[in-house]
Amino acid sequence: MLSSPSSPSHSSIAARLRAAGCVFAEDEARLLMSAAATPADLDDMVERRSAGSPLEHVLGWAEFCGLRIAVGPGVFVPRQRTEHLVRQAAALAPEHAVAVDLCCGSGALGAALAAHADIAELHAADIDPTAVRYARRNLPRHAHIHQGDLYDPLPARLRGRVHVLMANVPYVPTGEIALLPAEARLHEPATALDGGLDGLDVLRRVAAEAPAWLAPGGCLLVETSRRQAATATGVMSRAGLTPRVAASDDPPATVVIARRP
Structure with a gap:
């Protein structure tokens, strides 16, 4: 998870996601912050999610039956x-x-x-x-x-x-x-x-x-x-x-x- 002084706060990320209509903005903010390697990565991920990309496509994985399944643009997300x-x-x-x-x-x-x-x-x-x-x-x-x-x-x-x-x-x-x-x-x-x-x-x-x-x-x-x-x-x-x-x-x-x- 990002933790440098220049990293955006959880609350600011959640606010961006909430403004884009993400119902579970707080949970999604935590996941995105955990997945991002740099502040630039995080900004890009939040931007993609705010534009409507599925959370799983942005993260690169979906949880399914206790497994992390790799997914991305152009592939069906397991439900x-x-x-x-x-x-x-x-x-x-x-x-x-x-x-x-x-x-x-x-x-x-x-x-x-x-x-x-x-x-x-x-x-x-x-x-x-x-x-x-x-x-x-x-x-x-x-x-x-x-x-x-x-x-x-x-x-x-x-x-x-x-x-x-x-x-x-x-x-x-x-x-x-x-x-x-x-x-x-x-x-x-x-x-x-x-x-x-x-x-x-x-x-x-x-x-x-x-x-x-x-x-x-x-x-x-x-x-x-x-x-x-x-x-x-x-x-x-x-x-x-x-x-x-x-x-x-x-x-x-x-x-x-x-x-x-």
Whole structure:
């Protein structure tokens, strides 16, 4: 943390952030002051945050499942609600599990699962090259990281062997993207947010191919909104999977878990 006589005070930084509309200005000021190496760095960070950049992009990391996940401009920031999906996945993972983090973004889900479950083989894939670069920073060294559209880049040898398939697909309906906070709408990739007309276009594609990749008894886990859950379970059922909904109230989160018979 900066402590030289020329360093701005916590109160002055918090005041700048508060004037820019940051609700948790005091907490953010402490984080920024801890992360900055010089007063010039701090000024630049406060300026970026005041201009609307996500706090996590400015800091260079996001806290997720007790880990610091490297993030930055152009990559989706993992949400705390998605920790619920990882907890469900960890509870379902058998010993020496084969796991896939599809639509991996920064690799946060795969990194967290590897830290909390016995994962023998971990694969992650995303279509966005920026996301893949961050995934390479965040995932364990033994993880296999692929760039491409959904299952396309995965090795064929994984077919029928995956015990845990996590797919944090985009699920915001296209017509609701404009309603998102500016931090997400302006600073995160549209491919990580826009789920099509009803928000479930990518989920449908993931579910359709999931049975071919899952091991018998293996599970697909996908986050949705609560109002989308019934439609999502129908999609899973039609794909030949057996779905159930796992909801959390704190923080609010809805995960559809679909098992291959």
